[in-house]
Amino acid sequence: MNCFDYKFLIxxxxxAFVGCSSEETPEAPDSGDDDIPEVSVGKxxxxxxxxxxxxxxxxxxxxCWSPSFVGKYWTDSRAAISELLFSSEIVEGQPxxxxxxxxxxxxxxxxxxxxxxxxxxxxxxxxESYMSSDGSYDWNKCEGQRYFMSRxxxxxxxxxxxxxxxxxxxxxxxxxxxxxxxxxxxxxxDCYDDYAKYMADVAKHYTEEGYNITHxxxxxxxxxxxxxxxxxxGWTNDQVAKLARELDxxxxxxxxxxxxxxxxxxxxxxxxxxxxxxxxxNVISAFFTPGSSAxxxxxxxxxxLICGHSYWxxxxxxxxxxxxxxxxxxxxxxxxxxxxxxxxxxxxxxSSSEFVGYDAATxxxxxxxxxxxxxxxxxxxxxxxxxxxxxxxxxxxxxxNRFLLISLVPKGGESGDIAEEGSYRATPTLWVLGNYxxxxxxxxxxxxxxxxxxxxxxxxxxxxxEGDKIVAxxxxxxxxxxxxxxxxxxxxxxxxxxKTYTSSLSKNLKERVVPADGxxxxxxxxxxxxxxxxx
Numbered sequence: 001m002n003c004f005d006y007k008f009l010i011x012x013x014x015x016a017f018v019g020c021s022s023e024e025t026p027e028a029p030d031s032g033d034d035d036i037p038e039v040s041v042g043k044x045x046x047x048x049x050x051x052x053x054x055x056x057x058x059x060x061x062x063x064c065w066s067p068s069f070v071g072k073y074w075t076d077s078r079a080a081i082s083e084l085l086f087s088s089e090i091v092e093g094q095p096x097x098x099x100x101x102x103x104x105x106x107x108x109x110x111x112x113x114x115x116x117x118x119x120x121x122x123x124x125x126x127x128e129s130y131m132s133s134d135g136s137y138d139w140n141k142c143e144g145q146r147y148f149m150s151r152x153x154x155x156x157x158x159x160x161x162x163x164x165x166x167x168x169x170x171x172x173x174x175x176x177x178x179x180x181x182x183x184x185x186x187x188x189x190d191c192y193d194d195y196a197k198y199m200a201d202v203a204k205h206y207t208e209e210g211y212n213i214t215h216x217x218x219x220x221x222x223x224x225x226x227x228x229x230x231x232x233x234g235w236t237n238d239q240v241a242k243l244a245r246e247l248d249x250x251x252x253x254x255x256x257x258x259x260x261x262x263x264x265x266x267x268x269x270x271x272x273x274x275x276x277x278x279x280x281x282n283v284i285s286a287f288f289t290p291g292s293s294a295x296x297x298x299x300x301x302x303x304x305l306i307c308g309h310s311y312w313x314x315x316x317x318x319x320x321x322x323x324x325x326x327x328x329x330x331x332x333x334x335x336x337x338x339x340x341x342x343x344x345x346x347x348x349x350x351s352s353s354e355f356v357g358y359d360a361a362t363x364x365x366x367x368x369x370x371x372x373x374x375x376x377x378x379x380x381x382x383x384x385x386x387x388x389x390x391x392x393x394x395x396x397x398x399x400x401n402r403f404l405l406i407s408l409v410p411k412g413g414e415s416g417d418i419a420e421e422g423s424y425r426a427t428p429t430l431w432v433l434g435n436y437x438x439x440x441x442x443x444x445x446x447x448x449x450x451x452x453x454x455x456x457x458x459x460x461x462x463x464x465x466e467g468d469k470i471v472a473x474x475x476x477x478x479x480x481x482x483x484x485x486x487x488x489x490x491x492x493x494x495x496x497x498x499k500t501y502t503s504s505l506s507k508n509l510k511e512r513v514v515p516a517d518g519x520x521x522x523x524x525x526x527x528x529x530x531x532x533x534x535x
Contacts, residue, residue, distance in 0.1 A: 035512040037481030037521055043451060047461045047472065047488040051448035053382060054337075056462070058159055059437035060102025060387035061085065062342070063145050065124050065230075066408055066418060067392060068112075071144030074421040081406055082148055084426050085391055086155035088438060093511035095501070098405075098434030101442050102159045103152045104341070104387055105145060107202060109166040109177035109231045118169075119176050124394075124418045125230040127177070129168055130202060139205060153211060158442060161261060162203055163217035163341075166231040167195045177231035183277055185243075186233040192246045200250035203258045215261035216251070217341070218243050221309065223266040223280050236279040237286040241294035248299040260301045262287060264341060265308040268323050268381070272330035288334045306331065307339035307385075314373050315349030317455035324381035337384055340377045344389040345369065345402035354455060363401045364505045364525060367428035371475040371527050374436060375458050378446065388433055394418060401427035431503040435527045438509065439471045439501070457482060457522075470532040476522045484520045484530075496533040503527045 070078055087097030108127025111118035120126050128142045149160065166177040171191035179186035187195060196218075203213045219233075219240050226232025235243075244260055251258055265271050265283055275281040284306055286294040296302050313323040331338045345366055351357065356365055377383045392406035396414050401407060407425045410416035440462050449461035449472060459474035470491070476482050498514040504526035514520055522528040 035510075037523055040481045040483040040521060042485045043457060043482045043522075044485045044487050045449060045451040045459070045472075046486075047470065047491070048448040048450070049461075049463050049467075049470065049491050052463075053446040053448075054384045055445045056440055056442055057339070057385040058100075058102035058442050059433065059440070060100055060104055060159075060161070060385070061391035061405060061433075062104040062106065062163070062387065062389060063148055064106045064165075064390055065127065066390070066394065067148045068127065068142070068144040069124065069418045070392060070408065070424075071147030073144070073419045074424075076421060077424050078147060079151070081392065081424055082151035082155070084406060084430060085148075086152050086157055088156070090511065093513075095434065095438055095509045095511075097155075097438075098430060098509075099155075099438040099441075100152070100157060101437065102161065102385065102387060103149065103157050104161045104163055105149060107162050107164045107199060108142065109164075109172070110169040111166075111177035111231055114169065114176070119178055119228075120230060122229070127165075127231055130205075131168055131170060131198065135170070137201065137205075149206075149211065158212055159214045160206070160211050161215045161217060162199065162206075162213060163220060163261070163264070164199065165220045166226070166233050167191070168198060171195050172233075178228060179226050179233040181234065182225050182227075183234045183236065183280060185235045185239040187239075187243070192243055193250075196243060196246035196250045199247060200254045200256065200258075203251065203256055204254040207256060207258070213256075213258050215259050216247065217261040217264055217307075218247055219262075220264045221266040222264070223270050223276065234280070236277075237283060237294040238279070241287065241296050244296045244299060244302065248296075248301045251301045258301065259303055259305070260299070261305065261307055261339070261341070262296065262302065263307040263339075267312040268308045268310065268327045269313060271306060271308050272327050284330050284334055284336065288336065303337070304335050305337045305339065307341040310340050310343035310373050310377055311346045312349070313347075314343075315347060316352050316354055317372065317376075320373065320376050321380050324376050328381045338381055339385040339387075340381065340383045341385070341387050342389045343370075343373055343377075343387075344404070346389075358398070358400075358402070361400070362505065364428045366401050367432040367503070368475060368477050368525065368527065370429055371432055371435075372455065372458075372477075374433075375460060375473075375475060378436075379460050382446075386436070388429070392424070401429045405430040405433065426508070428503060428505070431508045432527045434509050435473050435501065435503055435529045439529045439531060440473070444471065468534050470534065472530045472532075473527065474522045474530070475527045476524060479524050481524045482522045484522065486520075491534065496535055498533070499531045501529045501531070 084097045088099035089096045110129035112126040112128040167187040172186045222235035225234045270281045271283045288297045314320045393404040395407045410422040411420035443465040444462040456477040461472040500512045501509045
């Protein structure tokens with residue numbers, strides 16, 4: 001492309017027209033600098049810090065399921081693995097990790113203690129609980145999970161969320177962590193208060209241990225029946241509300257400021273429309289309409305917040321944007337903050353021309369696709385928190401890095417015993433998530449970034465609470481590098497320093513210090529974070 005076909009840019013001080021010229025396609029930079037791409041096209045961008053949107057709470061990932069084993073048995077590797085997830089340190093231009101600011105911790109149902117009798121064939125999908133068979137608490141259990149919690153706290157991760165897939169096996173109707181109750185909860189009718197007390201007690205324990213337990217999420221993807229494979233249970237909206245009321249009372253009784261995180265919907269659409277069974281969809285309306293049988297908007301520990309998962313609604317660029325605009329509008333209607341609490345490349349709808357397909361995809365192709373989802377969740381749905389699903393796992397069945405940030409290979413290979421330490425490897429999904437999580441910190445606010453955005457080049461911009469730093473994250477899914485042509489107004493582009501951090505097949509958040517009179521480039525097939533340190 002030699003010339004821009006767009007001319008209308010919204011600027012901080014009004015409107016300006018940018019014409020086409022040969023200057024918008026720069027000559028190839030000096031090939032002596034390995035950090036500058038040899039071929040570039042131009043892209044006009046305008047950043048306006050006066051126009052603000054949502055403020056970020058955090059970027060996170062979950063400790064399901066492999067961290068339970070890695071934290072306990074992989075004693076030679078676990079420290080380095082936790083550094084990749086939690087460290088914000090940059091040494092000689094290379095970030096040591098992606099600086100997650102949120103860690104989601106699974107409150108297991110106790111299927112691990114049941115072993116094969118749990119009905120869950122894969123032992124890596126079973127989970128411990130803190131409750132012993134006699135009903136007492138054993139805080140020495142869940143050793144692997146506790147290791148990663150402690151490392152997260154050491155690295156300064158500010159927030160922790162406890163989430164549940166299934167009630168404790170002691171309280172379920174079938175005595176198992178998986179369910180045979182269909183769309184209804186597997187929790188015994190007379191155990192709602194008991195299970196709520198357990199979750200509140202765990203939150204209190206870790207609060208007293210110095211962890212900032214901001215939320216307890218009592219129910220996961222209630223729209224599914226969870227009758228095999230892992231811990232889980234279906235729930236109707238009314239049943240979720242009943243549990244939330246009991247949990248609210250238990251958190252209050254324990255003197256905790258911890259809030260309840262509701263939603264965890266199996267996909268965005270369940271939050272705003274009737275989908276499949278009415279009893280467990282149209283969740284926002286059910287929970288936050290006064291007079292609804294599932295109304296919980298008046299509970300002390302339920303703030304104006306709902307969360308959902310980005311699965312199944314991400315097969316195409318236009319499709320994901322339509323769905324995310326709908327959920328954003330529904331959240332605005334009810335004055336709710338919106339969080340995205342789980343995504344990995346789970347869906348099977350990636351067969352369009354926008355993706356090469358799983359078999360042909362490189363790990364970087366998958367990471368770049370993830371950046372599409374993150375970008376549209378942040379800029380269209382306008383979520384204020386974004387979390388990946390599994391922080392680490394064994395890459396099996398040709399899944400590559402679809403479901404993980406860190407790839408594990410046990411001693412016996414992919415089919416080996418996860419309890420036997422092997423090797424690990426950071427994948428491009430880790431580093432691309434780091435383009436966001438390491439630099440867009442809690443308290444940063446999204447500001448307007450205007451450009452000719454499309455599915456192959458897009459970006460967002462953020463400003464620090466102090467107003468001394470602007471961070472812009474760009475994804476370039478084309479085979480040509482891009483030079484950014486700055487048309488920003490309303491802030492000084494004469495910054496103290498400008499640095500870029502690039503993730504691609506050959507770069508893992510590689511730093512480049514941009515000279516005072518230099519240009520900013522976004523490599524082909526990369527995600528690049530531009531950090532402006534302002535005067």
